[in-house]
Amino acid sequence: MYYKTIVLLSIAGRPVSTYGTQMLLRDRYAQLWHDRHGVATVPLRYCNIYGMDVAGETLCGLPGTFVRQLTADGSITVFGDGRQTRDFVHVDDVVRATIGAATTRRVGKAYTVGSGESTSVRTVARLVRDHVDPSAEIDFDEEYDGAVRDSHADISNARAWLDFEPTRSIEGCLGDRIAGVSR
Template sequence: MTVPPVHDRTVLVTGGAGFVGSHLVDALVEENEVRVLDDLSTGECTHVHDDATFIEGSVSDPSFRDRAMAGVDLVFHEAAIVDVPESVENPRGTHRVNLEASLDLLEDARREDARVVLASSAAIYGHPEALPVTESTVSEPTSPYGVQKLALDRYARVYAALYDLPTVALRYFNVYGPRQRGPYSGVISTFLEQAGAGQPITIEGDGEQTRDFVHVRDVVRANLLAATTEHVGEAYNVGTGDSTTIRELAETIRDATGADVPIVHREPREGDVRHSRADVSKARDRLGFEPTIDLESGIRDLAGRESLEGDVSSAIHDRRG
């Protein structure tokens, strides 16, 4: 299956210096005029492709947003505070970024008549009664972050119905891959960093919780498909349909890195979901999406990258004395 090309468009990627956003920019920049809006609160300017126009500023600030949105055809909205504990500790602050600013962005898209593909989240489902989770599963989020993403997800679909604004909401499950760093880093990059540093791999909770881990390259493909589909005004799960326990994940990472470190446990995170696995049949049928990277291969690739980066860093340090 070939992803339909996105070309000759003026494209904005909010959060384009971040994890998913920067990979999207890389996939788009050769055939499009690409802008990035990012305040670098978690992103890195070195992740922004040289051929993209970088605007350093917050999506919450109308002056930066107006500049970024002027004349755009297509918006990939990735900017968000994605940390569940942060939303529990600061629900009002995360609400302003994750929902209020996003609603402003939808209004700007109405003005520009621009398609919007936005990052929703599996967090909207809360603790599902049955797995795998379909898009029609009752949404009962367990954190302010999940509530914020659910509201944005529904706003996007209402904007399509009321205002004929072409929107697609992609409900990401647990995304991993290169460039996943910082305080909101996913569990895979955290475990890899711990193993690489010779530290214990630390599991929050008993390790029997399950997740559906999807590689960032597959997430980028889902976004490109959403940017060209006729099936707008819809939400789609983006995962693999497979589940892995966190304990199994820790063991896989330990094996992939060859680290002789223990696996230890601490208290679970507040608001954390126990089990999660996507049904991706709707995305497969309507978008043509098919996950291509299995978890073990993805982790081994990441472990190799971590080792290479560590060797380069050591060499630089040695040369500098």
């Protein structure tokens, strides 16, 4: 069953998953070390990262998973109806935000790093399929219990304090990359 609300990743305090609880604890530990010991902590909450690996050979993240499924099995499997949304952020944008975190004067606070846009899992599956094998099937399997239905990152603090502005959209980035790794 999905949780029916959109989760704003900047809101902490009431996680609905084990992962969310881990994020909250990490943020609180960082705040504690900053407040009690003066350690300049800057926890970053990365959204769904995608992009090429260091060698430039493998597409990573959910798009990479779909490419691997398609090339191995001839189809893509999506859990749930595919209409659930995620905030996908390109690895190049993540690197820029991380550099911004290393140089910010506003320490002791957590920042969410995402694109600030929601994209459905079904859209990502279709983008991959259309670039690898347009005739391939997209199969839908049972949703898993406890999944968040929709997520959308509030990146306003990262924009303000890390001088962060995402420059890559998942729709714009996937075509060339998928074509290169799927052949």
